[in-house]
Amino acid sequence: MNFDLDQDERALQSAIRDLCKGVFPMETVRGLESSGGISAETWQALEDAGVFSLRLPESEGGAGLGMTAAVIVFEELGRALVPGPLVGTHLAKTLGLNQARVTFANRNDLVISHLDSSDAVAVVDAEGIWLISQNAIAGEPVALPLDPLTPVSRVSSLPQGERVNEGADVSATRLEASALTAALLVGIASAETDLAVAYAKERQQFGRPIGSFQAVKHICADMLTRAEVARAAVYAAGVHLDGNGDGDTARAVTGAMLLASEAAFANGKACVQVHGGMGFTWEIDAHLYLKRAAALIALHGGADTYAEEMAAAL
Amino acid sequence: MDLRYSESDERFRAEVRAWLAEALPALPPKPGPHDWDARRAYDTTWQRMLFDAGYAGINWPSEYGGRGASPTEHLIFLEETERAGAPYVGVNFVGLLHAGPTLIAEATEEQKAAHLPRILRGEEVWCQGFSEPGAGSDLASLKTRAVLDGDHYVVNGQKIWTSFAHVADFGELLVRTDTDAPKHKGITWLILPMDTPGIEVRPLRTIAGSSEFSEVFFTDVRIPVENRVGAENDGWRVAMVTFSFERGTAFVGELVRSMKLVEELAELARKLPRGSGSAWDDDGVRRELGLIAAQLDGLWHLTKRTITESERTGVPGIGGSIFKLYYSEVRHHLGDLAMRILGTAALATEDEPAVDHVRGWIHAMSISIAAGTTQIQRNILSERVLGMPKEPS
Numbered sequence: 001m002n003f004d005l006d007q008d009e010r011a012l013q014s015a016i017r018d019l020c021k022g023v024f025p026m027e028t029v030r031g032l033e034s035s036g037g038i039s040a041e042t043w044q045a046l047e048d049a050g051v052f053s054l055r056l057p058e059s060e061g062g063a064g065l066g067m068t069a070a071v072i073v074f075e076e077l078g079r080a081l082v083p084g085p086l087v088g089t090h091l092a093k094t095l096g097l098n099q100a101r102v103t104f105a106n107r108n109d110l111v112i113s114h115l116d117s118s119d120a121v122a123v124v125d126a127e128g129i130w131l132i133s134q135n136a137i138a139g140e141p142v143a144l145p146l147d148p149l150t151p152v153s154r155v156s157s158l159p160q161g162e163r164v165n166e167g168a169d170v171s172a173t174r175l176e177a178s179a180l181t182a183a184l185l186v187g188i189a190s191a192e193t194d195l196a197v198a199y200a201k202e203r204q205q206f207g208r209p210i211g212s213f214q215a216v217k218h219i220c221a222d223m224l225t226r227a228e229v230a231r232a233a234v235y236a237a238g239v240h241l242d243g244n245g246d247g248d249t250a251r252a253v254t255g256a257m258l259l260a261s262e263a264a265f266a267n268g269k270a271c272v273q274v275h276g277g278m279g280f281t282w283e284i285d286a287h288l289y290l291k292r293a294a295a296l297i298a299l300h301g302g303a304d305t306y307a308e309e310m311a312a313a314l
Numbered sequence: 315m316d317l318r319y320s321e322s323d324e325r326f327r328a329e330v331r332a333w334l335a336e337a338l339p340a341l342p343p344k345p346g347p348h349d350w351d352a353r354r355a356y357d358t359t360w361q362r363m364l365f366d367a368g369y370a371g372i373n374w375p376s377e378y379g380g381r382g383a384s385p386t387e388h389l390i391f392l393e394e395t396e397r398a399g400a401p402y403v404g405v406n407f408v409g410l411l412h413a414g415p416t417l418i419a420e421a422t423e424e425q426k427a428a429h430l431p432r433i434l435r436g437e438e439v440w441c442q443g444f445s446e447p448g449a450g451s452d453l454a455s456l457k458t459r460a461v462l463d464g465d466h467y468v469v470n471g472q473k474i475w476t477s478f479a480h481v482a483d484f485g486e487l488l489v490r491t492d493t494d495a496p497k498h499k500g501i502t503w504l505i506l507p508m509d510t511p512g513i514e515v516r517p518l519r520t521i522a523g524s525s526e527f528s529e530v531f532f533t534d535v536r537i538p539v540e541n542r543v544g545a546e547n548d549g550w551r552v553a554m555v556t557f558s559f560e561r562g563t564a565f566v567g568e569l570v571r572s573m574k575l576v577e578e579l580a581e582l583a584r585k586l587p588r589g590s591g592s593a594w595d596d597d598g599v600r601r602e603l604g605l606i607a608a609q610l611d612g613l614w615h616l617t618k619r620t621i622t623e624s625e626r627t628g629v630p631g632i633g634g635s636i637f638k639l640y641y642s643e644v645r646h647h648l649g650d651l652a653m654r655i656l657g658t659a660a661l662a663t664e665d666e667p668a669v670d671h672v673r674g675w676i677h678a679m680s681i682s683i684a685a686g687t688t689q690i691q692r693n694i695l696s697e698r699v700l701g702m703p704k705e706p707s
C-alpha cells in the first residue's frame with residue numbers, strides 16, 4: 001500500500017500545474033468568457049499536454065496512463081478553473097472517438113453546456129453511450145449562464161443519437177465521468193481555501209488582520225478539512241478505477257463525487273463570506289469558483305443522486 | 315498510488331483473523347458498564363491474551379517488548395479487531411496508547427524497565443492527570459504545585475476529568491515546578507503512583523450515567539524525584555509528545571466501529587415502521603446516511619494517506635487534527651440521525667435496538683471535547699497548517 005503520489009505522479013502534477021500557471025492565469029480564464037470558455041490556442045495547449053489523450057496507449061498517441069493519473073491532472077485543471085468540455089472530450093478520446101470536442105449531458109437534460117463549441121453531445125444512460133452530432137440539435141444559447149465560463153443552451157429535446165459503445169463498458173464510463181468531475185471539484189475546493197486564507201491574512205479590520213479572528217479562522221480550518229478528506233476520496237476513486245483498490249470501486253467513486261461536491265460548494269460559499277462585500281463583487285474570483293462548482297454538480301446529476309447511491313449500497 | 319495490501323500484509327491479516335476466531339470465544343462474559351472492578355479485570359485479561367499471542371503493543375518497538383509492526387500492519391490489526399467485535403482497549407487506553415509511548419520516547423532505562431513490560435502484560439493500568447478545574451483548553455495555566463523536598467516532590471492541588479483514575483495504578487501527572495517562569499516553562503511531567511498517601515479520588519458521574527472520570531485531590535503527596543520524565547520544567551515539551559500519540563491513531567478503531575454502525579442503522583431503518591412503510595422510505599434519512607457513509611469512507615482513505623506519510627517520514631503529519639475535527643462532526647451527525655430514526659425506541663436506552671446507538675450519540679459529545687476540543691483543533695489547523703495569525707496565549 002502506498003497512498004501518496006509517487007515520483008512520476010508528482011512530476012505529472014507539477015507539469016500540469018506549471019502548464020495551468022502559464023496558459024491559464026486568471027486574466028486569461030476571465031478573458032475566455034466572450035468566446036464560450038475556449039480559444040484555439042488554449043485548447044491546443046490542453047491537447048498538446050495530453051489532457052485528453054493521456055489514457056490512450058502510446059501507439060495511439062497517448063501516454064498509456066490510467067485514471068489515477070487522470071484525476072491528478074483534472075484536480076489541477078479544476079484548481080486553475082480551466083473552462084471547456086473537459087470531461088466529455090477526455091472520455092470521447094479514450095473511447096476512440098475522433099470528434100475534437102465532446103460535451104457531456106444526461107438523457108433528460110433540457111439545458112446543455114458547451115453546445116456551440118462542441119462537435120457532439122455524449123449521453124451516457126442505462127442502455128449505452130450515445131453520440132449526437134451538434135448540428136442535429138436545435139439549441140438556443142442562454143444569455144446569462146450561471147457560470148459565465150460554462151455557456152449553456154436550451155433544447156426542447158435531445159435526439160436519440162448514434163450508439164457508440166461497441167466494446168465499451170458503459171458503467172465504467174459513467175464512473176470515470178464522476179471521478180474526473182470529482183477531481184475538478186476537489187481542485188476548486190482547494191483553490192477556494194487558498195483564496196480565502198490569503199485574503200484573511202491581508203485584510204485588516206479593528207487594527208488587525210481578519211484572519212486573527214476565530215470566527216474567520218475556523219471557517220478556513222473547516223474549508224481545509226473538507227478539501228483534504230475529499231482529496232483522499234478522489235485519489236482513492238482513481239486508484240480503484242485502475243484496479244488497485246482495496247474495496248468496492250463504484251462505492252469509492254460515488255463517495256468521492258459526493259464529498260467533492262460538498263467540499264467545492266460549501267467552500268465556495270465560505271470563500272464569498274470571508275471576503276465580505278468584496279466577495280459579492282464580480283471582480284473577486286470567489287463567485288467564479290462557486291458557480292463552476294454549482295454548474296459541474298448540476299451537470300453531473302446533483303449531490304442527492306450520489307447520496308442515494310451511497311445509501312443503496314448500505 | 316496503490317491501495318492494495320502486500321502479500322505479507324495479507325498474511326498478517328489472515329493470521330490476526332485466525333487468532334481472533336479462536337481467542338474471542340474464550341473471553342469471559344462482558345461486565346456491566348458500572349461495575350468498574352469487573353471492567354478492569356475484563357480489559358486486563360484481554361490485554362494479557364494479546365500479550366501471550368504476541369499482539370500487545372502492536373506498534374511499540376520490539377526492543378521494548380512490542381511487536382514492532384509497520385503502520386500498515388497496525389491499521390490492519392485495528393481493522394480486524396474491530397470487525398471481529400473484539401474488546402475495546404478500555405482501561406488500558408492511557409498506558410498503551412500514550413503513557414507507554416511517551417516513556418519509550420522520553421524516559422530513563424530504569425523507568426522503561428519498571429513500567430513498559432507491565433503495561434504490555436495488562437498488569438499496570440494508567441490514567442492521565444493533566445486537566446485541572448482552571449486549566450482545560452489552556453492546559454499550560456495548570457496550578458497543581460510540586461515543591462522539591464530532598465529527593466521527593468511534594469505535590470498539592472487538584473486534577474479533574476481523570477479517566478480511569480479510580481482503577482489506575484499509575485498516572486501521567488503534570489505539575490508546576492516554577493511559578494515565576496512563563497507558564498509553558500515551569501511545568502514538569504511525573505510518574506504518579508496512585509497508591510501514594512495523600513491522593514483522594516472522587517468519581518464524577520458523566521452524562522452517560524457511569525463514572526468514567528474522577529476528580530483527584532493531592533495533599534502533600536510525596537513523589538520520588540526519580541519518577542520525573544524529562545528535565546525539571548521541561549514537562550510541556552514532554553506533554554506535547556504525549557499529545558502527538560494521543561491524537562495519532564487513537565481514533566481508527568472508532569472509525570471502523572462507526573462504519574459498522576452505519577450499516578446497522580440502515581438495516582434498522584428498513585425495519586422500523588413509519589407511517590405505512592419504514593423509516594428507510596424517508597428521503598432525508600437515506601441521503602443523510604449515504605452522506606455519512608461517504609464521509610466515513612473518506613476518513614478511511616485519509617487514514618491511509620496519513621499512514622503512508624508516517625511510513626515515509628516517521629512522524630504523523632497534519633492528518634491527526636483533520637481527522638479528529640472531521641470525525642467528531644460526522645460522529646455527531648450519525649448519533650443525531652440514529653436518534654431521529656429510533657424515535658421513542660431511544661428512550662429504552664439499555665434495550666436493543668437502542669443501546670449501541672444511544673451510547674454512541676452520547677459518546678459523540680465527548681469526542682468533540684476530549685483530547686483538544688473541536689474549537690482547539692480548528693485553532694491548530696488554521697495556525698499551524700494555514701499559517702494564520704496566532705491566538706493570544
Ligand SMILES: Cc1cc2nc3c(=O)[nH]c(=O)nc-3n(C[C@H](O)[C@H](O)[C@H](O)COP(=O)(O)OP(=O)(O)OC[C@H]3O[C@@H](n4cnc5c(N)ncnc54)[C@H](O)[C@@H]3O)c2cc1C
Pocket residue numbers: 214441442443444445446447449450451452474475476477478526527680683684685686687688689690693705
Ligand atoms: C470524556 C472525557 C474524558 C477526559 N479524560 C481526561 C483525562 O483522562 N485526563 C485529562 O487530563 N483530561 C481529560 N479530559 C479533559 C479534556 O481534555 C478537557 O475537558 C478539554 O481539554 C477541555 O477543557 P475544559 O473542559 O476545561 O473546557 P474549556 O477549556 O473550559 O472549554 C469550554 C469551551 O470553550 C471553548 N474554548 C476554550 N478555549 C478556547 C479557545 N482558545 N478558542 C476557542 N474556543 C475555546 C472550548 O472549545 C469549549 O467549547 C476528558 C474530557 C472528557 C469529556
